[in-house]
Amino acid sequence: MTTPTAFTLVTGASQGIGAATARSLAQRGHALIIHFAHRADLAQAVAADCLRLGAPSAIIAQADLAAEAQVLSLFAAVDKASLPLTGLVNNAGIVDQTARLDAMSTARLQRMLAVNVLGPMLCAREAVRRMSRRHGGQGGVIVNVSSSAVRSGSPAQYVDYAASKGAIDVFTQGLAREVAGEGVRVSAVRPGITDTGIHATGGEPDRARLMAPALPMGRAAHPEEVAQAIAWLMSDEASYTAGAILDVSGGR
16 A cells, blocks of 8 residues: 555544545545544544545544643544644534523633634644644645634624634634745635534524525535535645635525
């Protein structure tokens, strides 16, 4: 077996956009670490799919990305793979029950920002420490997953979620400029309404279907459509793309 030329960590890869991204990257020959927070069984199934699709290797690793110690343990697992890390897809994120801001608890707000902002920043920090030429790395790509909610603000639904993704947009652009000269490209995708299980965690399992008639294309995105955009940003075809935020929102 030839040595893989791409070794990528995908966070939140046990389902939804993350799982679709892992499968898409597997088809392009990436060796993969499939991160999950809770469902090892789903992550293992995704890893098995990736191996069938052509990934040279696919292992699973659990971590609560809001906890620095667990992020460090996750990247220790990356280091044990004995391959230089060349890619990070910062996909893991949460929503909560739909609510107005004046009904949100401090605990909810803290958890939202910890998972959706602190977690990706910690993962990116550890990835830069391994990929940047400044640190002896060979370069690489970081793709952050934002949301079209940054434009609407998601009033009376998820203003905390929208704000967390706004932070990801700003972080993407700043980090891209910080490390572009060190061989690390940083960009983001901004999905619109996508047909995944995340809506159920917000108490609206049918949200994608119910919103479809109001969307410009008359339907929600399939997770594979977002994954294809991420895979392109990870590829050499996007070799001069850094600091970009790519809308995959069907015109929304």
